[in-house]
Each structure stands twice: as C-alpha cells, then as structure tokens.
Amino acid sequence: MLIKVNRKELAKHIQIVQKAISQRTTMQILEGIKISAKENTLILTATDTEISIETRLSAIVEREGDFVINSRLFGDIVRKLENDIIDINIENYNMNLKCGDSIFNLSTQKADEYPDLPRVEENTEIKISAKDIKNIVKKTTFAVSTDESRIVFTGVFMDIRRDYINFVALDGFRMAIQKLEKQTGIEESIIIPARSLNELVKIIEDDEDISINISRNNIVFKFGDTVFYSTLLSGEFFSYTALLRDEHSISTSVSRKEFQLAVERASLLAREDRANLIKLNVENSHIDIKSNSEIGDVFEKVKSSEHDNTLDIAFNSRYILDGVKILEAEEINLNFTDSVNPLIITETDDASYIYLVLPVRLAG
Amino acid sequence: MLIKVNRKELAKHIQIVQKAISQRTTMQILEGIKISAKENTLILTATDTEISIETRLSAIVEREGDFVINSRLFGDIVRKLENDIIDINIENYNMNLKCGDSIFNLSTQKADEYPDLPRVEENTEIKISAKDIKNIVKKTTFAVSTDESRIVFTGVFMDIRRDYINFVALDGFRMAIQKLEKQTGIEESIIIPARSLNELVKIIEDDEDISINISRNNIVFKFGDTVFYSTLLSGEFFSYTALLRDEHSISTSVSRKEFQLAVERASLLAREDRANLIKLNVENSHIDIKSNSEIGDVFEKVKSSEHDNTLDIAFNSRYILDGVKILEAEEINLNFTDSVNPLIITETDDASYIYLVLPVRLAG
Structure with missing residues (x-):
C-alpha cells in the first residue's frame, strides 16, 4: 500500500472514528483503526462491538491495500505532525510514514482480523x-x-x-x-x-x-x-x-432561573446522605422551599402564577435540578396532582418536552 | 454580631481566603473561615497551618463580633445568592442570614478556637x-x-x-x-x-x-x-x-516551536516504562532526534545554527519538554558540554532564565 494524504483531513477523520474506540477493551485488535486504501479513497473503520464508525476521505492511492494500526498512537502522531502532506508506505505489515523532516516506522496488524461492520437492510x-x-x-x-x-x-x-x-x-x-x-x-x-x-x-x-x-x-x-x-x-x-395525565390539581408557572437557583440553594443543606431532601409548600401565588440538615436550615420563596389549591410535597432536589437546568425557557410550568404522584415540568411556550419527577414519600 | 455586606464583595473575599483551606484537614475548625466584624470592616481569615490568608472588606457593622463558619458551605451559599445585600445576625453561635427571599439559619463555631496568624517582624x-x-x-x-x-x-x-x-x-x-x-x-x-x-x-x-x-x-x-x-x-x-558553567563545547540555537514539536513526536514512541528515552545526535547544522519502542521507531531532524563540534547524548524527553514548553521565546539556545554533563537551555534574547537537564547515561 502506498498513499499520499492531506494531514489535516486525516487527523479530522481519525478523530471521528476514535469515538468508537473503547478505553478498556480486552481485545488488542479493537485498540486499532482499520484503514483501507482503494480507488483514491481512504476508508477508516473502528468499533467497540457496540458502536461502529466508518468514514471516508480522498487520498492519492498509488498502491491499494489495508492495515490496522493502534488508534491512540496513530492519532497522536498525525495530530502532532507539521507538514500538509503525509506519505505512507506499507510493506510486510511495516508502515513507513514521512511528513516533512519526520520519519516514523511502525508495525501494523492484518486487516483480515478486524471485525466486520454490522449488516443493515436499507428499508425505512x-x-x-x-x-x-x-x-x-x-x-x-x-x-x-x-x-x-x-x-x-x-x-x-x-x-x-x-x-x-x-x-x-x-x-x-x-x-x-x-x-x-x-x-x-x-x-x-x-x-x-x-x-x-x-x-x-x-x-x-x-x-x-x-x-x-x-x-x-x-x-x-x-x-x-x-x-x-x-x-x-x-x-x-x-x-x-x-404516567402522563392531562389533569392536575395545581398548574402554575415560575421563572425557570429563579426556581432553579432557589432549589440549588436549598440543596446546599440537602445532603446526599439524606437523599437531597427538599420540601415544597405550594401556596396560591408562591412556592416555599425548605431544607435542613444538622448544620442548619434554609427557607426559599419563589413567586408563581396564581392558582386555587395548595400542596405539601417533598423531592430529591437532584432529580428536579437535572431536568430544570437543561431547559432554556424563561418560564416553566409545574403541574402537581398530589403529594404521592409525580410533578410534571414543561416549558410554558413549547409543549414538546415533558420532565416528570416522582416525589419522596415522607413518613407520618 | 449584626452586619450588612455587599454580596459580590463578600463572595470575592471568601474565594481569596479559601486558597488556604485544605481539602484533607483532620482538624474540623480548619474547614472553617474566621470572620471578625469591627469598625465597619469584615476581616476574613483562613489557614491550613502552612498557608494563612487574611483579607478585609468594608461592611456596615451594627454590632461587632466574630465567628467561624464552614468555608465550603458558606462560600457556596454566598456565591449562589441573588440579591446585592446580605444581612447577617449572629446570636448564641447561630447565624441568621437573609438575602432577598432566601433565609439561612446556620450553626457557627467560636472564633477563640481558631489558630492565630503567624507573627512577623516587619524588618526587610x-x-x-x-x-x-x-x-x-x-x-x-x-x-x-x-x-x-x-x-x-x-x-x-x-x-x-x-x-x-x-x-x-x-x-x-x-x-x-x-x-x-x-x-x-x-x-x-x-x-x-x-x-x-x-x-x-x-x-x-x-x-x-x-x-x-x-x-x-x-x-x-x-x-x-x-x-x-x-x-x-x-x-x-x-x-x-x-552546576552553572559558561563554557560549552557546543552552543547552538533552534526554533523553540520546531524543537518542542520534534521532541513531542519522538516522545510518542519514548514510553514511560523506558524512562521516555530519546537520543540526540547534535550535528553541525542540525539535531537528529531518535526514539524507539517495540511498536516502531521515529527520526526527527531540527535545523540549528552552525557550530563546530558534534555530540551524541540521551535524555528523558519529559524533562526537556517541561522546561521548553513554558518558554515564549521564538529562539532558544542549547548549550552542551559532553554526553554526561547537563544540557543548559536559555532563551536567545533573554539571559534571565536558565533551565538545566541532566542527560541519561547509556550503557556501553
């Protein structure tokens, strides 16, 4: 195999297939990338048997062939080279790589031993x-x-x-x-x-x-x-x-940022070892959030849109925060049923996303 | 103690003293910051017994006093609050902290138990x-x-x-x-x-x-x-x-970046378990860098200014790279004596910094 390839393009495509290389494989061949050269194209393949990636780039292929090379080493070398063009020549599983004033001689493995890509019928x-x-x-x-x-x-x-x-x-x-x-x-x-x-x-x-x-x-x-x-x-x-119901005893809206910061502050005292417990008192026009631990307690108050019912309910603050902090909306809706059924969080102006959190049942 | 303090200023000063808080102290009081309020000034102190920091900020002190509070918890709370002004009231070692719609009640420790700052005579x-x-x-x-x-x-x-x-x-x-x-x-x-x-x-x-x-x-x-x-x-x-000598058998200059990249590439094959060994052949107008491991070998050539002598010398590449990559100069000087005496690296246009690396002695 004898090829000339653009260094930056090769580096970019190695980085793509490296996403399928597992850090902790026990099969040595799976630490490698398979590279095939034919018809002025390089085909790079990598797999960890769960994820497989194939990607192609143009190259000058003077002699066709294929090989497997350690992914990390080859990626580091190509990334750190300086010239635009890399020349690669493979004979008897030995790679000779030249780029500017750098010469690498590296041993490669047989491409036949590399696992095949999954077969997929192209229907839907x-x-x-x-x-x-x-x-x-x-x-x-x-x-x-x-x-x-x-x-x-x-x-x-x-x-x-x-x-x-x-x-x-x-x-x-x-x-x-x-x-x-x-x-x-x-x-x-x-x-x-x-x-x-x-x-x-x-x-x-x-x-x-x-x-x-x-x-x-x-x-x-x-x-x-x-x-x-x-x-x-x-x-x-x-x-x-x-789990999805349309009727709730309380549907109210709050500022996402205010609600998130109040829950985050309450969480500072809601310790991991106590299930990050925070208690919400949902009042008619605001929500009180409380938490405590041996070092002290915290009270937060968040304004909400007006509604009729009130409710006391407890949560693991982590599960609320996980869902709230990925949202971008300025305003979010909080939909409660009762103290044992899930809180359903949605964005006020976009119904496409639903986040549902189970409450923590308190004894007594 | 009763004070009003600007939240951002307090957060900034907490962050300063936190540099003296050790993550792994066994003395519980050293997880705390000592805060003293007097004459409209807050004095924050922290120590891990090796590093001690004291910093001051203005505050409205309505009743003087002092206390010790857990550094991480207090820092997190102040950082996550939203309003400009924090009110702190301490009675019987209990802190009541108010900021906007947030209320924290936290237990504090006695300031008397906190270690004193070192005494320093102000002479030189x-x-x-x-x-x-x-x-x-x-x-x-x-x-x-x-x-x-x-x-x-x-x-x-x-x-x-x-x-x-x-x-x-x-x-x-x-x-x-x-x-x-x-x-x-x-x-x-x-x-x-x-x-x-x-x-x-x-x-x-x-x-x-x-x-x-x-x-x-x-x-x-x-x-x-x-x-x-x-x-x-x-x-x-x-x-x-x-260790510093002025006479060298070879004094030559190279591009810092070219030399660094060539050593970095050679290091890709110079494995940790073999002391990151790279070999330099210092020729009259260039330096060849070689390295090898069971997977292959690498040859690099870096242009250098002309000089008379030649030398073969080996290094642990890590020690060369550590010193070269913190330099900003475009050109650096490499000063060699022989294969057993240190390489002295300086910046070509600034004599204030000297980096010296011992070579690796090769058997035979």
Missing part, C-alpha cells in the same frame, strides 16, 4: 436534522438509568409513530420525553444505548441532515462522509404513556 | 510586581521535587543577593533558575513551599505590587486588602551555582 429511512438530534440527546440521555442489571433502562426509547417520534428516558425516579413532529409513515419502537447517542452528537455538525436506518439489531446514522452504527438494546420498555 | 521589605511573581512561579515551581522525604526540594529556593534575586527549583533530574534584577540591599536565602507560591499566584492581580517581608519561619506577601503568609522550609539547599 428517517431524516432528522443534526440540531434536533443534539436537542433530543441533551434532553433525554441524562435521565437514563446507570444500573447495568436492568439494561433496557440504560437506553433511550425511540417510539416511532406515523406522525411523530417520542424519545423517552427514565430511571425509576424521573422520566424525560422529547417529542419530535415527523411524518414517518411507520410504527416501530427501539431502544438505543444512551452512550451511543452521546458519542454520536460529538461528531455530527450543526448544519447536517442525519439519515437514520433501523434494522433488527442495529440503528445506522449517515451524515457527510460518515456512517455511525449502534447496536440496539433488546427487551421490554416501560409503558410510559400511562 | 522587598517589592516585586505581580507580573514578575507570576513569571517566577510559572518558570520554577514545575521543577521542584515531589518527594516528601527530602522536603527542602519541594520548595523554591529564594537566594537574595544585594542587587538580584535567584529563584531556584530542582529535583535531581533538572533545575530551573529565574533571576530577577532587584536592589535588595540584603543577602539572605530562604526556601518557600512550591504549593504556597502556586496558591499565591491564583489570587494576585496583574497590576499589583506585592510587598514581601521575611522573618525566621515565615514569608508574608501583602497586596490590596490581603495578607498571604507561608511557612518556610528549613534545611540546607543544593549549592546550585556549581
């Missing part, structure tokens, strides 16, 4: 803008469970209906739902590992359209020169719609 | 600009030893001569000397813990003059409203001037 295709994908990931993945023993809840449920898609994440204490209006023409539900979505958004660019294909075990995202594969989680998800 | 005084102090700290503290068993080498040696001061740090592998021209009128040498200097530069502002007083066991830095105390390390320092 959904297009979502990168901006929407980033919003969905930001507003859902933080709410997934970290408990590996119930693996389906470490993923985001993608519930595709004919004219919308719901993205749902939950962990038994709270639930986040982002709805996307979209004429899909199909009805299908899958569970995507949250980790895959978090890696995906690191490499998509803001103005791209992402084309999505779904097969039995995989989801594929295509954008620019890159194809991003993720395995799906199999299992039964929670029937989340049962 | 040296003034150094904040800019010079920052430069000295940046160019020396990285080179101190981390070996606590030889405690004097974890400090920076401040060697005060009548018309200059040398700041010296070394760890047995390399040595950094920053010289400051200054009419001090005295001759005295002290050792300042590197940690103290690193904390000091976090709180001094660029346009300040720092007034320095030295007594038997302490050094005191005064600036603005703040006094920063550090204990000194006692013991014999290394007679560093013996």
Whole structure:
C-alpha cells in the first residue's frame, strides 16, 4: 500500500472514528483503526462491538491495500505532525510514514482480523436534522438509568409513530420525553444505548441532515462522509404513556432561573446522605422551599402564577435540578396532582418536552 | 454580631481566603473561615497551618463580633445568592442570614478556637510586581521535587543577593533558575513551599505590587486588602551555582516551536516504562532526534545554527519538554558540554532564565 494524504483531513477523520474506540477493551485488535486504501479513497473503520464508525476521505492511492494500526498512537502522531502532506508506505505489515523532516516506522496488524461492520437492510429511512438530534440527546440521555442489571433502562426509547417520534428516558425516579413532529409513515419502537447517542452528537455538525436506518439489531446514522452504527438494546420498555395525565390539581408557572437557583440553594443543606431532601409548600401565588440538615436550615420563596389549591410535597432536589437546568425557557410550568404522584415540568411556550419527577414519600 | 455586606464583595473575599483551606484537614475548625466584624470592616481569615490568608472588606457593622463558619458551605451559599445585600445576625453561635427571599439559619463555631496568624517582624521589605511573581512561579515551581522525604526540594529556593534575586527549583533530574534584577540591599536565602507560591499566584492581580517581608519561619506577601503568609522550609539547599558553567563545547540555537514539536513526536514512541528515552545526535547544522519502542521507531531532524563540534547524548524527553514548553521565546539556545554533563537551555534574547537537564547515561 502506498498513499499520499492531506494531514489535516486525516487527523479530522481519525478523530471521528476514535469515538468508537473503547478505553478498556480486552481485545488488542479493537485498540486499532482499520484503514483501507482503494480507488483514491481512504476508508477508516473502528468499533467497540457496540458502536461502529466508518468514514471516508480522498487520498492519492498509488498502491491499494489495508492495515490496522493502534488508534491512540496513530492519532497522536498525525495530530502532532507539521507538514500538509503525509506519505505512507506499507510493506510486510511495516508502515513507513514521512511528513516533512519526520520519519516514523511502525508495525501494523492484518486487516483480515478486524471485525466486520454490522449488516443493515436499507428499508425505512428517517431524516432528522443534526440540531434536533443534539436537542433530543441533551434532553433525554441524562435521565437514563446507570444500573447495568436492568439494561433496557440504560437506553433511550425511540417510539416511532406515523406522525411523530417520542424519545423517552427514565430511571425509576424521573422520566424525560422529547417529542419530535415527523411524518414517518411507520410504527416501530427501539431502544438505543444512551452512550451511543452521546458519542454520536460529538461528531455530527450543526448544519447536517442525519439519515437514520433501523434494522433488527442495529440503528445506522449517515451524515457527510460518515456512517455511525449502534447496536440496539433488546427487551421490554416501560409503558410510559400511562404516567402522563392531562389533569392536575395545581398548574402554575415560575421563572425557570429563579426556581432553579432557589432549589440549588436549598440543596446546599440537602445532603446526599439524606437523599437531597427538599420540601415544597405550594401556596396560591408562591412556592416555599425548605431544607435542613444538622448544620442548619434554609427557607426559599419563589413567586408563581396564581392558582386555587395548595400542596405539601417533598423531592430529591437532584432529580428536579437535572431536568430544570437543561431547559432554556424563561418560564416553566409545574403541574402537581398530589403529594404521592409525580410533578410534571414543561416549558410554558413549547409543549414538546415533558420532565416528570416522582416525589419522596415522607413518613407520618 | 449584626452586619450588612455587599454580596459580590463578600463572595470575592471568601474565594481569596479559601486558597488556604485544605481539602484533607483532620482538624474540623480548619474547614472553617474566621470572620471578625469591627469598625465597619469584615476581616476574613483562613489557614491550613502552612498557608494563612487574611483579607478585609468594608461592611456596615451594627454590632461587632466574630465567628467561624464552614468555608465550603458558606462560600457556596454566598456565591449562589441573588440579591446585592446580605444581612447577617449572629446570636448564641447561630447565624441568621437573609438575602432577598432566601433565609439561612446556620450553626457557627467560636472564633477563640481558631489558630492565630503567624507573627512577623516587619524588618526587610522587598517589592516585586505581580507580573514578575507570576513569571517566577510559572518558570520554577514545575521543577521542584515531589518527594516528601527530602522536603527542602519541594520548595523554591529564594537566594537574595544585594542587587538580584535567584529563584531556584530542582529535583535531581533538572533545575530551573529565574533571576530577577532587584536592589535588595540584603543577602539572605530562604526556601518557600512550591504549593504556597502556586496558591499565591491564583489570587494576585496583574497590576499589583506585592510587598514581601521575611522573618525566621515565615514569608508574608501583602497586596490590596490581603495578607498571604507561608511557612518556610528549613534545611540546607543544593549549592546550585556549581552546576552553572559558561563554557560549552557546543552552543547552538533552534526554533523553540520546531524543537518542542520534534521532541513531542519522538516522545510518542519514548514510553514511560523506558524512562521516555530519546537520543540526540547534535550535528553541525542540525539535531537528529531518535526514539524507539517495540511498536516502531521515529527520526526527527531540527535545523540549528552552525557550530563546530558534534555530540551524541540521551535524555528523558519529559524533562526537556517541561522546561521548553513554558518558554515564549521564538529562539532558544542549547548549550552542551559532553554526553554526561547537563544540557543548559536559555532563551536567545533573554539571559534571565536558565533551565538545566541532566542527560541519561547509556550503557556501553
């Protein structure tokens, strides 16, 4: 194999496939990137068996071939070189790399031993803008469970209906739902590992359209020169719609920032070892927030829109804050039913996002 | 005690004294800040027994008094409050704090139990600009030893001569000397813990003059409203001037950036477990840098100014990089004697800084 390639382009594409390299793999070959050169194209592939990425760039290919090279070492070298053009020559699994006054000789591995990419039937295709994908990931993945023993809840449920898609994440204490209006023409539900979505958004660019294909075990995202594969989680998800009710005994609106800061201050005394407990007294035109620990207590008062009923309810402040601090709206709605049913938080001027927090039941 | 204080000013001064709060103290009182209110001034004090800081701000003091409060909790509360004015009332060691719609009740500790500040005789005084102090700290503290068993080498040696001061740090592998021209009128040498200097530069502002007083066991830095105390390390320092020679078999200059990048690339194969070994062949108009490991080898060539002799010499690349990457000069001088004596690195257009690296002796 003998090629000439632009250094910056190669560095950029290595950085893309590196998102599929696991830090803690036990298979040595998976620490590598597979690089194939043919027809004046380099194809870079990496996989950790859950996420796989393939990306392409132009190069002058004087002799075709392929090889596997340690991802971190090769990435560091290409990033730190200075000249525009890199010459790579591979003979007998030995790479000779030249760039300006730098010469590297590195041993490579056989490309045959590298795992194949997943096979995906190209049937249904959904297009979502990168901006929407980033919003969905930001507003859902933080709410997934970290408990590996119930693996389906470490993923985001993608519930595709004919004219919308719901993205749902939950962990038994709270639930986040982002709805996307979209004429899909199909009805299908899958569970995507949250980790895959978090890696995906690191490499998509803001103005791209992402084309999505779904097969039995995989989801594929295509954008620019890159194809991003993720395995799906199999299992039964929670029937989340049962938790959503339209009628609430109290629906009131507050300034997002004021509410967030008041809960944050109350949390300073709501210690981890006591479940970050804060108590809310929802009065007719304001909400009092209280918390205490052995070192003292705190009282906060947040103005709210007027409403009829009052309620005393307690929460783990962390779960409230997680959901409130990712919102951008100036005003948010707080919808209460009673002291044992969830608080439903929405943005006042945008109904597409719903965040639901279970209260803490107090003894007595 | 009853006071009214500007929230932002208080937050800023808490942040200053927090630099003296240790994360891992076993004395509970040292997790606290001591606050004294008198004559319309708040005096904040904190200490970890090595570093002590006192800082003052104006406040409306309606009833004088003093107390100790947990530094982190109090700092977090003040930082997260929203209104401009904080009212604090302390009765029977209970603090009542009000700010806008927030009310905190916190227990405090007796100020009598807090350690006293060091006593310092105000005799010699040296003034150094904040800019010079920052430069000295940046160019020396990285080179101190981390070996606590030889405690004097974890400090920076401040060697005060009548018309200059040398700041010296070394760890047995390399040595950094920053010289400051200054009419001090005295001759005295002290050792300042590197940690103290690193904390000091976090709180001094660029346009300040720092007034320095030295007594038997302490050094005191005064600036603005703040006094920063550090204990000194006692013991014999290394007679560093013996290592400095003016005659070298090779004195050559290189582009700092080119040399740094070439050493960085060579280091990618110079592995930690093999002492980051790189080999330099100093030729008449260029320096070849080589390194290898089981995965491959690398050759780099850096242009240098012409000179007569040639030399083969080996280094731990980390020690070269540590000293080169903090320099700003475009061109640096490399001064070699032979393969067993140190390389002396200086900036071509500024003789005030000297960085010295011992070579690695190769077998055979």
